[in-house]
Amino acid sequence: MSIFSKIHDAIFGHKAQAAPAPAPADASAPQATQQASPQPAPTPQQPVDVEANLSEMAQGKNLNWKTSIVDLLKLIGVDPSYENRKELATELGDTNYSGSAEDNIALHKAVMQKLADNGGKVPADLLD
Template sequence: MSIFGKIKDAIFGHKAQAQTPPPASAASTEGGTIAPQPQPATPAAVSEVDVQQNLEQMGQGKNLNWRTSIVDLMKLLGIDSSLDNRKELARELGYTGDLDGSAEMNIWLHKATMKELAKNGGKVPAELTD
């Protein structure tokens, strides 16, 4: 599993499993042709996951700055925050700078992670993605 996938699963939990509509079915008619059957109503989409609320609950009693630090965010989620894992996450999210663990890389990683969580159904406050 990707590093981002681990982050998303840790924050979203079971809510990350989106419901998919059942496949359309067809039935034979007397003449041997296939007629499409009416499709059942599409299940309701999974509601947005409140990323901030989930992280605040996970972070209670812990002295981790998950709001600005990718290292602390990963630690909070129980994910190895080593430079190798951050390099892998940077590759997954399309970072084009030096993979040296610099402050620039880590700040970019945190914002990109939050943006990607928002793209994947997370409700993320603007101040965490700007």
Template sequence: MSIFSRIKDAILGNKAKAAPAPSSAPASKPAATAAPKPTSTASSSTPATAPAAAVDVEAVLQQMAANQKQQLNWRTSIVDLMKLVGLDPSLENRKELARELGYKGDTNDSAAMNIWLHKQVMTQLAAHGGKVPPELKD
């Protein structure tokens, strides 16, 4: 599993993707046996709304940070963000993450790479269904 995938799963979760399919099937069965028109409309509205709801990345990270003993600056630091989600923030892992995300700069310039990584991770989280405030992507 890639480093970004582990970050994404830690923040956005991978259970949310599996949840709509099972909840759709049971909702369809009672709708067919009970009242087809009223129940079907309500049932179809609920599953359609659930997958469309984006995960609030900021809220998830704030909650994770609240449970930490150490104060982490996850809003601007890729190192602290990785620590927060339980990943090793070593330079080697950050270089690997940079390769995964297509970093074209010098990976020996860790300061520039880290700034790029943080912005890119937030941008990618938004692209994968996360609700990320603009100030975290810019």
């Protein structure tokens, strides 16, 4: 599994865990009625509020996940080592990652942009 997939699943899965399971269909209803009823159209999936999910996960922890890629990775349980950050940067298209402060800032912004591109609601201040 890619590093970005781990990030995505940790943040997007966090919301899914809080959602209640759908109620089972009434077994006492006649089968013909169930088949004759039109199925409702699936509702479009709402964007996942990335900031809200991460803020909830960060409660009680002293992590600066809004600007630090290392703290973001720590928060979601991904090893923040240089090797993993370099692999993540490569996944996101940066083949010149050196681990400098500037690279880490750019990597954090790239992760936030990729989350937004994949259905996440990310505030503008985390993107630029």
